[in-house]
Amino acid sequence: MNIILAGVGGQGIVLASKVIAQSAMQKGLKVRTAETIGMAQRGGCVVSHVRIGENIHAPLVALKTADLVLGFEPAEAVRALPFLKPQGTVIVSQKAIKPVTASLSAEGYEGKTMLDYLQNSVSRFYIVDSDAVCSVCGSPKVLNTALLGAAAGSGVLGFTLTDMETALESVLPAKLLDMNIQALRAGAQNIEEGNICV
Amino acid sequence: MEQVLLMGNEAIAMGAIRAGVAVVTGYPGTPSTEILETVARKNPGNIYVEWSVNEKSALEVAAGAAYAGLRTMVTMKQVGLNVASDPLMSLAYIGVEGGMVIVVADDPGPISSQTEQDTRHFASFAKLPVFDPSSPEEAYQMIGDAFAYSEEYKTPVLFRPTTRVCHGSASIVLEPAQAASSAGAFVKNPKWTIFPRLSYEKHLQIEARRPILEADFSSYPCNILTGSGKKGIATGGISYAYTCEAIQALKECRQRENDVQKNSSDIDYKLFKVSTPHPFPVRLALEFLSGLDEVLVIEELDPVIEKELIFLCGQYHLPVKVFGKLSGHTPQAGENSIEIARKAITKFLKKPNQDEDCRLNLSTLNAKHEDINNKEECIAEEDQQTVEVIQPEQPALPVRPSVLCAGCPHRASFYAVKKAMKGKKAVFSGDIGCYTLGNASPLEMVDTCLCMGAGITIAQGLHRAEPDTVNFAFIGDSTFFHTGIAGVINAVYNETDIVLIILDNSTTAMTGHQPHPGTGKTMMGNIAEKISIPAVLQALGVKQITTCNPLNLKQAVAAIQDAAAVRGVSAVIFEYPCIAIAKPGPQFTVDPGKCSGCKRCIKELGCPAITWKVDKAEIDSALCYGCSLCTQVCSFAAIGGEPV
């Protein structure tokens, strides 16, 4: 299985890919990941590649082979679409992050345009109302776990919510655990509650 | 045993601990930083670990310990090796007693670097063995081999992972530690003192050693030769992984075809994986070349393997054509990918009428580096056959360059200098660190950036050319200690008028917040004597030194204006901690009733927390760090409000 996590530096994408990898390893599966670390972490485009299974050599996902694109931001999900395989799934946070360049220029950029485009070009598509989930949990910092919850809820990963909770326990410091488990569940619920746009 | 997920850099660290490393030094630099940090974190207690002030110091400290018989490791990125190249070249002659591995991480892309230089070249320049791991698992094993070879041949060795090995993670089964290296004991001997006479003898010894190492490496298990046929693929490092996947995909494709056509789906080819690019495993390479008509080389950065093979073909009069970067069959710059390997290999292994279907499949792949590859005939050919699935037109994507974080004190410093110099002739030389991002719009405050510490000296050169310009040099605290100080001495000594701006955020921010001599802490967590930057500058003879909080805009502007009026070297030290290590201040909001929509805050500052909503500015509460700079810029007093 190939998974792409795409978003903006500072959104906790490296941690999210670790949690997916940990969930896979708990099941005895082999994992390979590749992260963006360095200058791009200062608000640039960040992409994590996670690959699970046997006979995998390269850390990078080949184009058109991702089972899931987990978009932390609408435009970044669109940017990552070339990785998606024909019947693949896209799960995306609805909240747009406007780059400084967009605020400076006249054109700007609207998240809605990106979401519409995804809706029309992807067969399995889910939007997560991340603002709602984050406000329930009381912190904007749990967006990453909320999206993981949504991914677990959608069933594409093949991991249950409990699998992911166990993974979170081994990856996160104890004091952050409760809030993140709450976010994980809220994310899964957000998807079950019918934000499904097929 | 249980498998754990390790990043390549962590795997290198764990492998070094397992091999009994006793001293680890380095200077942070992406993609190498986590190696030393992991050794420090997993230190069983007997390993000495330090962040040195720069790569040259790091290498020399480790060399001293290796003279005394300890196993030592030095870590840096490729451009760091340039700084350490002086001791490296001489150490290659002098040699070591204990195993010494110099880990130099290369950065194809480049993803976070100034250059795409290839450390494998540096190895052959310095005549040192180099190891090139292809995965985190292999790196874990190979670092132990590197120590063993280093001790056997009494020479430092290079170990060169690339970004995708360093920052890729894999599930790895850890093995028990080997015996730790014994206590150090330096044995006095004239061999430790480099003299022309000794250098001549050492040079002869090094040349005599080369063929022995070439033979030894030919039976090194990580140099692998498999397959048979008239075509051969040679590769190494992470490109080996891409090659394996590309061939796997090609086989699956042929398999599908075979079901239809009832042909043999076997692909005949030889595969040569080079894990020690220098000295080249010659015997194994000749075995690979024998009987071949053509070779395709897949590698990143420079055509190192390609040139070695061409050289051997010439030396041994072998009628083998070698394709790769030099022949335009693979990209000359940037990193490789499965797509790049697949396209090159498909074309290379193509047999008439067999791969039509493969080609159609391939054509829909749009490699990331398409534009770079386009000139290659094979890829252009496939592009012509692109079968487009009809899809709605993709909306234009916003460009998203890296920027200074919301609340970053560097933004305030740059803005203050910009304001103070408004209408004056001034040039702003920058340096390496987060503050290189001050080049971005709307600040546009970095006119030059070359390499660590160069801003201060570049500013002096610019000033010699245009004495009526005010020349500023921006440098961060860690970079100041790394290679900045010598440049200040040069300016004072040669009486050059420059304004030095030290952006002191109390950490090495870009690489992930490592301590440095100004922080009062060492990597081992000890409390150290804090080296005061103002005291250093004063001792160097800098005329005027002002320390100031950049978040107080009025004061900051006044300090700059004062400093710019001084003849000779003056300095302003902007002190404010990086947001990642400081507590956030109260958040600010825009009062829509007061906001005139002048957009001044956005156009002047470019803080990522401030966005534009229809006709008013808006502050994103998830991002605002409460630095208060925008409140000092808005002329309508629209930004403020209750702390949230």
Ligand code: SF4
């Ligand atoms: S106070 Fe203003 S400038 Fe500072 S982080 Fe918040 S929005 Fe940005």
Ligand code: SF4
């Ligand atoms: S500077 Fe003040 S008035 Fe102008 S857009 Fe920004 S908040 Fe509004």
